[in-house]
Amino acid sequence: MNREDFPMLKNDLIYFDNGATTLKPQCVINEITNYYENYSANAHRGDYDISRKVDELYEKTRDDVKEFINANKREEIIFTKGTTESMNMIIFGFMKNYLQKDDEVLITKTEHASNVLPWYTLEKEIGIKVKFIPLEDYEVTIDNVKKSINNKTKVISLAWVTNTIGDLRPIKEITKVAHDNNILMVVDGAQSVPHFKTDVLDTDIDFLAFSAHKMLGPTGVGVLYGKKDYLEQMLPLNYGGGMNSFFESDKSLEYKPLPYRLEAGTMNISGILGFRKALSYLNKIGMDKITNYEHELKDYLVKRLREIDNIEVYNENTKSGIVLFNIKNIFSEDTSQFLNHYHVCVRAGNHCAKMVKDELIIKNTCRISLYFYNTKEEIDKFINIMKGNKDIFKVII
Amino acid sequence: MDSNLRREIIVDNYQNPTNKKTIDDKEFITASTISDSCIDNITLFVKFKDNVIEDIYFDGEACAITTSATSIMIKKLIGKTIDEAEELMNNYYNMIDEKEYSEEELGELNAYNEIYKQPNRKKCAIFPFETLKKAIEKYKMHN
Numbered sequence: 313m314n315r316e317d318f319p320m321l322k323n324d325l326i327y328f329d330n331g332a333t334t335l336k337p338q339c340v341i342n343e344i345t346n347y348y349e350n351y352s353a354n355a356h357r358g359d360y361d362i363s364r365k366v367d368e369l370y371e372k373t374r375d376d377v378k379e380f381i382n383a384n385k386r387e388e389i390i391f392t393k394g395t396t397e398s399m400n401m402i403i404f405g406f407m408k409n410y411l412q413k414d415d416e417v418l419i420t421k422t423e424h425a426s427n428v429l430p431w432y433t434l435e436k437e438i439g440i441k442v443k444f445i446p447l448e449d450y451e452v453t454i455d456n457v458k459k460s461i462n463n464k465t466k467v468i469s470l471a472w473v474t475n476t477i478g479d480l481r482p483i484k485e486i487t488k489v490a491h492d493n494n495i496l497m498v499v500d501g502a503q504s505v506p507h508f509k510t511d512v513l514d515t516d517i518d519f520l521a522f523s524a525h526k527m528l529g530p531t532g533v534g535v536l537y538g539k540k541d542y543l544e545q546m547l548p549l550n551y552g553g554g555m556n557s558f559f560e561s562d563k564s565l566e567y568k569p570l571p572y573r574l575e576a577g578t579m580n581i582s583g584i585l586g587f588r589k590a591l592s593y594l595n596k597i598g599m600d601k602i603t604n605y606e607h608e609l610k611d612y613l614v615k616r617l618r619e620i621d622n623i624e625v626y627n628e629n630t631k632s633g634i635v636l637f638n639i640k641n642i643f644s645e646d647t648s649q650f651l652n653h654y655h656v657c658v659r660a661g662n663h664c665a666k667m668v669k670d671e672l673i674i675k676n677t678c679r680i681s682l683y684f685y686n687t688k689e690e691i692d693k694f695i696n697i698m699k700g701n702k703d704i705f706k707v708i709i
Numbered sequence: 710m711d712s713n714l715r716r717e718i719i720v721d722n723y724q725n726p727t728n729k730k731t732i733d734d735k736e737f738i739t740a741s742t743i744s745d746s747c748i749d750n751i752t753l754f755v756k757f758k759d760n761v762i763e764d765i766y767f768d769g770e771a772c773a774i775t776t777s778a779t780s781i782m783i784k785k786l787i788g789k790t791i792d793e794a795e796e797l798m799n800n801y802y803n804m805i806d807e808k809e810y811s812e813e814e815l816g817e818l819n820a821y822n823e824i825y826k827q828p829n830r831k832k833c834a835i836f837p838f839e840t841l842k843k844a845i846e847k848y849k850m851h852n
C-alpha cells in the first residue's frame with residue numbers, strides 16, 4: 313500500500329531489507345528540505361522567529377513520540393541518534409550506578425550487538441554477571457524466564473522482536489514476572505516499534521530504545537524512553553551546551569531538568585523534524601492495519617516459498633515480517649548475489665547477532681524483512697526469480 | 710577466459726574443494742578470517758618447513774567465490790617457498806586490482822580476472838590470501 317509516496321520505489325527495485333532500514337516517504341524528505349530551506353536555525357537558542365519555530369516543532373515531535381508509544385510524560389522521551397545510543401545511555405548512564413558487583417542481567421543469544429556488547433563491557437567494568445535465558449525453538453518462554461531468575465537478578469534486557477529470527481516476545485508477561493521479582497525491564501524496540509502499536513504504560517516496561525530510520529524516519533535519530541524516576545537518576549554520557557542552566561568559574565553549576573539534561577549539544581534537528589512526519593504518516597495508515605497486512609504478506613510469502621523444492625524456510629511461524637531461508641546447498645551470500653542481479657535486496661549472513669549460530673543449526677541465512685509498502689506482486693516476482701535458481705552459478709559467475 | 714570455463718573452474722572447486730578439513734596437529738599453524746559483513750568464515754591450517762609451505766588445509770563456511778579461491782590457492786601454493794608464494798600473491802592482487810600482471814603464472818586463478826566488475830565480490834576473491842598472509846606472519850614471527 314501507499315507505494316506512490318516512496319520515491320525509492322520508482323526505481324526498478326524490490327526492497328526486502330526493511331529490518332536494516334526502511335525507505336522514506338516524500339513527506340519526510342520534504343520536511344528535512346523544508347527545514348534547511350526555510351527555517352534552518354538551532355533549537356533552544358535564539359530569540360528570533362525561525363528559531364522559535366524550530367523549538368516548537370522539535371518539542372511537538374517529542375509530544376508525538378510520547379503519544380505514539382503511549383508514555384505518561386513528555387520528559388520521558390529523550391532524543392538520541394538511534395537504538396544503539398539509547399541502549400548505551402541506559403546501560404552506562406543508569407545501570408552502571410544502579411547495579412553492583414555480582415548482580416545479574418538476563419539477555420538471550422539472539423539479541424542484537426547493541427544489547428550485548430554494552431553489557432559485556434559493564435561486566436568487565438563493575439563485575440556484574442551477564443546470563444542467557446535458554447531458548448526453546450529459538451524463542452523466549454515465560455517458564456524459562458522464571459527459571460533463569462534468582463535473587464541476584466536485577467535486569468532483564470530483551471528485544472521485543474529479534475532482528476534474526478523475528479520472534480515476538482511476550483513482553484507484557486515478562487515485565488510482570490520481572491516486577492514481581494524487583495527486576496527492571498529494558499526493551500530494545502528497534503524491530504517492534506515500526507511494526508505494531510507500542511504501549512509502554514500497558515506493558516509497564518522501564519526502558520525502551522528504538523530508531524527512527526527503521527520506521528520511515530531519517531538516519532541518525534532515535535528515542536530513549538525511560539520511566540521518569542529512572543531517567544532522573546540517569547547520568548548524561550555527554551556534557552556541554554543545551555543541558556546546563558549555568559556554570560561558573562568556581563565550578564558551581566546546575567543542569568537543566570529532563571529531558572534536556574540528556575540531550576547535550578546540537579541534536580539532529582532536521583532529522584527529528586522529519587521523524588515527526590514519519591510518525592504522523594504511520595498514524596494515518598494505522599499501526600494495526602500495518603501489522604495485519606505484514607502478517608498477511610508473510611503468510612503469503614511462506615506459502616509461495618513452499619512451492620519451490622529446494623528452499624528451506626527456518627521461521628515460518630514467527631509473528632513478524634521476517635522470513636529466513638536458504639536454497640539447499642547454496643551459501644546465503646551466493647543467493648543474495650543472485651537476487652541482487654535481479655535488483656532484489658535481501659540480507660545474507662547471521663544478521664549481526666553472532667551468537668545465534670550456536671542456536672540455529674544453520675549458520676547463515678538469507679533474510680527478507682517486509683514492510684507495508686511491499687506487495688504480493690513483488691513476492692510473485694521474487695518467487696519467479698527463485699524458481700530459476702538451478703542456474704544460480706550462471707548468473708553470479 | 711571463456712565464461713563457461715570460468716564457471717566450470719569456480720563451481721568445480723566450490724563443490725569439490727581441495728583439502729577441506731580441520732587439522733588438529735601442532736605442526737600446523739592456524740589462521741582465520743571472518744568477513745566484516747559477518748558471513749564468510751574460513752580457517753587455514755598451514756604446515757611450513759624451512760620457509761617452504763609443505764601443506765595447507767582449510768575449513769569453514771563461505772560463498773562460492775571464497776571457497777573456490779581457497780581451493781585453488783591451496784593447489785597452487787603447496788610446495789612453494791614463502792618468497793614464491795608472496796610473489797604469486799602480489800601478481801594475483803595486481804590482477805584483482807586491474808593492474809599489470811602475468812597471466813601465465815596464475816593458472817586457474819585467472820578465473821577471477823573479471824571480478825573487478827563486481828566490486829562487492831573482490832573481498833571474496835582475496836579472502837583466502839588475506840588469511841594466508843596471517844599464517845605466514847605467524848610463522849615468520851616464530852622463526
Ligand SMILES: Cc1ncc(COP(=O)(O)O)c(C=O)c1O
Pocket residue numbers: 331332393394395396397424426471473474475500502503523
Ligand atoms: C533488534 C535491533 N536492535 C538494535 C539495532 C540497532 O539499531 P541502530 O543501528 O539504528 O542503532 C537494530 C538494527 O539493526 C536491531 O535490529
